[in-house]
Structures are given as C-alpha cells and as structure tokens.
Amino acid sequence: xxxxxxxxxxxxxxxxxxxxxxxxxxxxxxxxxxxxxxxxxxxxxxxxxxxxxxxxxxxxxxxxxxxxxxxxxxxxxxxxxxxxxxxxxxxxxxxxxxxxxxxxxxxxxxxxxxxxxxxxxxxxxxxxxxxxxxxxxxxxxxxxxxxxxxxxxxxxxxxxxxxxxxxxxxxxxxxxxxxxxxxxxxxxxxxxxxxxxxxxxxxxxxxxxxxxxxxxxxxxxxxxxxxxxxxxxxxxxxxxxxxxxxxxxxxxxxxxxxxxxxxxxxxxxxxxxxxxxxxxxxxxxxxxxxxxxxxxxxxxxxxxxxxxxxxxxxxxxxxxxxxxxxxxxxxxxxxxxxxxxxxxxxxxxxx
Amino acid sequence: xxxxxxxxxxxxxxxxxxxxxxxxxxxxxxxxxxxxxxxxxxxxxxxxxxxxxxxxxxxxxxxxxxxxxxxxxxxxxxxxxxxxxxxxxxxxxxxxxxxxxxxxxxxxxxxxxxxxxxxxxxxxxxxxxxxxxxxxxxxxxxxxxxxxxxxxxxxxxxxxxxxxxxxxxxxxxxxxxxxxxxxxxxxxxxxxxxxxxxxxxxxxxxxxxxxxxxxxx
Numbered sequence: 001x002x003x004x005x006x007x008x009x010x011x012x013x014x015x016x017x018x019x020x021x022x023x024x025x026x027x028x029x030x031x032x033x034x035x036x037x038x039x040x041x042x043x044x045x046x047x048x049x050x051x052x053x054x055x056x057x058x059x060x061x062x063x064x065x066x067x068x069x070x071x072x073x074x075x076x077x078x079x080x081x082x083x084x085x086x087x088x089x090x091x092x093x094x095x096x097x098x099x100x101x102x103x104x105x106x107x108x109x110x111x112x113x114x115x116x117x118x119x120x121x122x123x124x125x126x127x128x129x130x131x132x133x134x135x136x137x138x139x140x141x142x143x144x145x146x147x148x149x150x151x152x153x154x155x156x157x158x159x160x161x162x163x164x165x166x167x168x169x170x171x172x173x174x175x176x177x178x179x180x181x182x183x184x185x186x187x188x189x190x191x192x193x194x195x196x197x198x199x200x201x202x203x204x205x206x207x208x209x210x211x212x213x214x215x216x217x218x219x220x221x222x223x224x225x226x227x228x229x230x231x232x233x234x235x236x237x238x239x240x241x242x243x244x245x246x247x248x249x250x251x252x253x254x255x256x257x258x259x260x261x262x263x264x265x266x267x268x269x270x271x272x273x274x275x276x277x278x279x280x281x282x283x284x285x286x287x288x289x290x291x292x293x294x295x296x297x298x299x300x301x302x303x304x305x306x307x308x309x310x311x312x313x314x315x316x317x318x319x320x321x322x323x324x325x326x327x328x329x330x331x332x333x334x335x336x337x338x339x340x341x342x343x344x345x346x347x348x349x350x351x
Numbered sequence: 352x353x354x355x356x357x358x359x360x361x362x363x364x365x366x367x368x369x370x371x372x373x374x375x376x377x378x379x380x381x382x383x384x385x386x387x388x389x390x391x392x393x394x395x396x397x398x399x400x401x402x403x404x405x406x407x408x409x410x411x412x413x414x415x416x417x418x419x420x421x422x423x424x425x426x427x428x429x430x431x432x433x434x435x436x437x438x439x440x441x442x443x444x445x446x447x448x449x450x451x452x453x454x455x456x457x458x459x460x461x462x463x464x465x466x467x468x469x470x471x472x473x474x475x476x477x478x479x480x481x482x483x484x485x486x487x488x489x490x491x492x493x494x495x496x497x498x499x500x501x502x503x504x505x506x507x508x509x510x511x512x513x514x515x516x517x518x519x520x521x522x523x524x525x526x527x528x529x530x531x532x533x534x535x536x537x538x539x540x541x542x543x544x545x546x547x548x549x550x551x552x553x554x555x556x557x558x559x560x561x562x563x564x565x566x567x568x
Contacts, residue, residue: 045420045561052424052555056431070436086421089387090428096391097432101405327391 001074003319004098005312006059008051008091009083009111010137011035011042014308015058017066017073020316022121024309026065028058029302033177040176041166048086055094070102075324077315080108081332083137088331096327105324107315112337114310115272116144121313122299128266130259130294132252132285135273136162136177139208139248141255142337143263144270147317151262152341153255154206161244161275164210168240171221172233182237183278189231189238194220196243198250206255207344213243241280249284256292269294276304352546353403354410355433356538357394359386359426360418360446361468362511363531366393368401369538376400377535386425394433405437412541414532415443416556417468417476417490423555431553442541442550447478447490449532450510452540458526462505463487465498465523467512475512476558477501492558495519 001020007013016027032050036042063070078095081088092108099106116131130153131142139156159167162179169178174185197216199209217240224232252269259266269289275281276298289296303310318324354369364386365379376397380389398405413430416423434441447466454464459482468476474492479501481487488501495515508517509526517523544550 039563043561043563046563048420048424049555049557049561052428055428056435059432060435086424089421090424093387093391093425093428094432097394097429098436100391100395101433101436327395328388330385330388 001316001319002068002072003075003077003107003312003315004059004062004073005308005310005315006055006078006091006095007111007306007308007311008055008087009079009081010087010306011047012306013051013054013058014306015055015062016308016312017062017068018121018309018312018316022124025068026062027307027309028061029307030054030058037176040170042084044084044086047084048090051087051090055090059094059098070098073102073104075099075105075107075315075319076102077107077109077311079111079114079311080325080329081111081335083111083333085331085333088333092329092331096329100327105319106327106329107318107323108325108329109311109314109318110335110337112138113148114314116142116150116337117147117314117317118272118299118303118310119268119270119297120317121310122303123297125268125297128263129268129270130255130266132248132269132271133273134161134248134271134275134281136160136166138273141206141252143259145263147321148323150337152338153258154208154251155341155344156208156210157344158209158211159214161208161210161248164214164244165275167214168217168237171218172236173228174233174237179275179278182241183280185234185237186241186280189234189236191238191242193235194239196220196239198243199247201247201250206251206258208248208251210244213240213247241278245280245284248281249288252285253288253292256288256294267295268297270297272299272304274305277301352409352542353407354412354538354542355394355397355408356412356534356541357390357426357430358414358449358532358534358537359390359422360414360416361422361531364389364393365532365534366390366397367534367538368397368403369535369542372539374535379533381531386422390425390429394429405433405439408437408439410541410545411437411439411441412444412537413441413553414446414449414537415551415554416446417470417558418446419471420557423557427553427555434553440545441553442545443553444537444540444544444551445490445556446532447476447510449537449540450528450530451480451484453528453533453536454507454509454526455528458507459484462507463502465502465506465508465516467498467508467510467516469511475515477516490556490558
C-alpha cells in the first residue's frame with residue numbers, strides 16, 4: 001500500500017510517498033522561511049501563493065524519485081486542516097485532482113492527527129499512548145486511543161509554546177523563527193540569573209499558559225539597559241527556556257497521572273511538533289517520563305516539524321480503516337482532534 | 352481537439368468538456384465561496400457525462416485571474432494537478448478575456464468591449480477589447496470613474512463589476528452575457544490560443560502584491 005501525502009497548512013510545502021511497511025519512499029520539503037522572515041511571522045497570503053507555485057513540482061519530484069506512476073498509488077492524502085486556509089486549499093485541490101485522474105481514494109488528513117500518528121511511523125508503537133503536541137500553533141496533551149480517537153487532557157489557554165518562543169526572540173532581537181534563535185542564545189546563558197514564573201505550576205488539570213510568562217519577559221527586558229547586551233540576552237533566553245521546560249514538564253507529569261489512571265495499558269509518552277526540537281524541553285520530558293516509568297519517544301526532528309510523510313502515514317492508517325473522504329470535502333481552518341473537549345480560550349480554540 | 356476547462360476565479364464555479372466547437376458536457380453554478388467543494392465533483396461529472404477519460408484529453412484550460420485570490424488558486428491548483436496526473440498540457444486564460452468572449456457579436460458590433468471584474472476593492476479590474484475582442488489594454492486596477500480613460504465612443508460593459516463602471520461612461524450599455532467566466536467559453540478560447548501558440552502559462556495573475564500586516568511585537 002503506497003500513499004502520496006501533501007502538506008500545505010503553514011509555511012512548509014511538502015510532498016512524500018510512504019508505504020504501509022513504514023518506508024518513506026521519497027520526501028521533499030520546501031521551507032518558506034526566507035519569504036516570511038522580513039515580516040517576523042507567517043504571512044497567510046504569501047504562504048498561499050508560495051504553496052501554489054511549488055506544490056505540483058514537489059509532487060512530480062517525489063513521484064520521479066520513487067520511480068512511481070500515479071496509477072501505482074493506493075490513495076492520495078492531503079492536510080485538510082487545521083491551518084492557514086488559503087494554503088490548505090492548495091494542497092487539498094491538488095490531492096483531489098490527482099485522486100480523480102488516478103481513480104484512487106482521496107483522504108483529508110487532520111494535520112494534528114499527522115503529528116499524533118508519527119510515532120507509529122517511526123516506532124510502530126501500539127495504542128493507547130500519551131502525546132504532547134507542541135508547535136508554533138498548538139500546545140496540547142492528548143491521549144491517543146486509536147485512529148480518529150483522541151481525548152484532550154490539556155491545552156493552552158492563550159498562546160502556543162512556539163508563539164511564545166517567537167515573541168521572546170523578537171523582544172531579545174534574536175530574529176525569526178524564535179525557537180532555534182532562543183535555544184542558540186540560551187546555550188551560553190545562566191537560566192538562574194532572572195527569576196521568571198513557571199506558568200500554571202501547581203494548578204489542577206493539565207492546561208498550559210504562556211502569555212503571563214511572555215509578559216514577565218517583556219517587563220524584565222524593559223528594565224534592562226539598552227541596547228541589550230549579549231550576556232543579558234543569553235541569560236533571559238536561558239531563563240525563559242528553563243521556565244517553559246519546567247512548566248511543560250510539570251503539566252505533562254499531571255497528564256501522565258491522569259492517563260495512567262484511565263488507560264493503564266499505555267506505556268509511551270510521545271512528543272511531536274516543532275517545539276519538540278528544543279533540547280532543554282526534551283531533557284525535561286525525558287526526565288519526567290523516566291520518573292514515571294514511561295518510555296519517552298521523540299521522532300527525528302524532520303518528522304517533528306511540518307512534513308508530508310506524516311500526512312501520507314496518517315493517510316495509510318485511515319485507508320486501512322476505509323476512512324476515505326469525498327471529493328467535495330471542505331477544507332477546515334479549525335479541526336479539533338477531540339471535538340468533545342470543552343472550548344479553550346485563545347490559540348487553543350483552533351484545536 | 353478535446354478540451355477540459357475549469358473556472359473558479361470569480362463569483363462562479365464551472366467545468367466543461369469541449370470538442371471542436373461543441374460543448375459535450377458542462378456544469379456551472381454561481382457562488383462566491385464553496386468552489387473548493389464544488390469544483391472537482393463538477394470535473395468528475397462532465398467527464399462521466401461525456402463518457403471520456405483523462406487520457407482522451409488533448410488540452411486542459413483554466414482561468415488565471417485577475418479575480419479572487421483564493422478562487423484563482425483553487426482553479427489553478429486543481430488544473431495543474433489534473434494536468435500533471437494526466438500528463439496533458441494546460442493553457443491559461445484571463446478572466447476579462449473569458450467574460451468578454453461571451454458577449455454576443457450583435458452586442459459588440461460598433462462598440463468597444465470593456466470587461467469590469469470585481470476586485471473587492473475600490474478599483475475593479477478593467478480591460479478593454481475592440482469589437483473583434485482584440486485587447487486594447489492590459490488588465491488594470493482602476494477606479495470606476497477612470498474607465499473613460501480606457502475607452503472612447505460606444506461601449507458594451509461586461510463582468511461582475513459592470514454596474515460600478517456603467518454610470519461613469521456616457522455611451523455604454525450592459526452586455527447580456529453572464530458576469531462571470533464560463534468554462535465552456537474558456538475551453539473554446541484555449542483551443543484557439545493553443546492552436547495559435549498564444550496560450551498563457553498556467554500561472555496566477557494576481558495583479559496585486561500580497562496584503563501584509565505589519566509585524567506585531
């Protein structure tokens with residue numbers, strides 16, 4: 001079984017071919033980073049234009065690399081949401097058109113389900129497992145019970161973790177995107193020099209919050225001499241990163257307890273999303289999982305950030321269950337994995 | 352020549368299968384949103400109705416704009432992927448050209464044709480053609496009151512922004528043709544353009560830079 005996957009929901013245009021024995025036959029990812037960098041964030045219209053310019057070429061590229069014809073596919077999958085709708089539409093229309101010509105099923109994949117099922121592509125683990133999805137647009141703890149079956153245990157009530165990294169990087173003049181920039185600066189910093197809050201720590205439940213921490217960083221930076229010295233910037237970056245890691249680890253510890261209670265057969269803590277690339281966060285989560293006696297899994301970096309292999313893989317998982325979609329599927333800017341979870345404020349609403 | 356054409360660039364959605372002057376099958380619906388849902392089923396329906404496969408096609412065609420940015424992308428993403436998967440060539444046709452071509456010859460006689468396309472901005476997109484539909488100007492974003500700078504003498508106005516332009520032209524009539532492109536017309540135009548070697552590349556014609564919100568702190 002071979003599925004073509006297409007991802008266009010944010011600022012990466014990607015296509016991949018994945019086989020049901022978990023082999024990635026071909027993969028191409030084109031980052032739009034340089035197009036958005038001058039604006040300090042993703043500009044939706046620029047993103048949509050860029051996706052249209054490149055997506056068909058990338059699809060042709062993976063087909064050529066794998067030496068496959070469209071007739072040899074078993075299905076065509078695309079991210080159907082959530083995400084920037086102009087971009088999602090480009091990928092969805094591309095996939096629908098190829099599916100129609102090739103006479104193959106079309107699969108509209110929830111981008112978050114792509115992230116959630118990546119651990120089954122890389123490690124072949126069984127359901128259920130606990131997932132921390134932490135990216136520029138999302139920050140959630142989910143019990144992954146099966147394909148299409150999720151229980152949200154916690155979510156951000158304001159900003160996503162990645163947003164907080166971007167904003168702090170901007171305050172410190174470190175550039176965009178903020179995640180790698182803050183991590184680089186933090187390497188030489190002293191995380192203990194400035195006292196920053198550990199958001200939500202000790203509160204009941206597993207929800208996240210990053211806007212208070214962000215504002216605390218803003219106040220701290222405003223009180224520092226200008227222009228900001230390299231030492232000060234490094235110490236703030238290190239302090240912020242440590243606060244995020246400690247807060248996320250504490251929230252995850254609570255989620256593990258909740259998960260264990262309800263699904264005692266689950267053994268894995270999986271992290272996914274671009275912020276999972278952060279070393280301090282990974283260290284904190286590794287320790288948290290070890291303490292709790294759970295196995296910690298973090299897919300390779302290229303499969304943590306947005307990619308099309310995860311969309312193709314989620315497509316395979318759905319195709320096995322005959323969960324195909326009609327060609328009149330409407331792209332979904334918002335698409336929660338757990339529609340039964342109560343609405344959260346802010347960025348959490350998107351998912 | 353068997354041509355499959357589609358349009359979703361303005362306030363409609365259509366697909367048509369055309370062969371040597373005859374429309375074999377056609378689907379058309381007026382809509383300002385929802386093209387991402389309607390378009391591919393329309394393509395499937397015209398292929399089914401005509402009993403043709405994608406391998407039978409000689410050419411695909413699509414409107415490239417100017418029009419609604421999202422609509423332009425829906426049409427182009429679909430057409431480019433259809434062409435890629437079918438291994439067939441794809442021709443681009445502009446929206447003003449497609450709406451002007453639908454104006455009846457009797458309405459065009461002795462008049463300049465002005466296509467006025469909605470931009471959802473103060474300035475609609477305007478393009479003038481002579482009575483034989485040869486372009487007299489490039490498509491431009493102009494305030495309605497500046498339409499007279501493009502055309503002199505008797506005019507027939509067509510397009511979904513025609514009502515905004517008509518009051519500013521002294522000797523103008525509204526065309527009875529549909530205000531939005533029709534894939535059947537797009538197919539005929541594309542066949543002629545392809546034969547003449549003057550078809551456009553299937554690239555979007557936005558005619559306006561992306562709106563960029565200044566970065567927030």
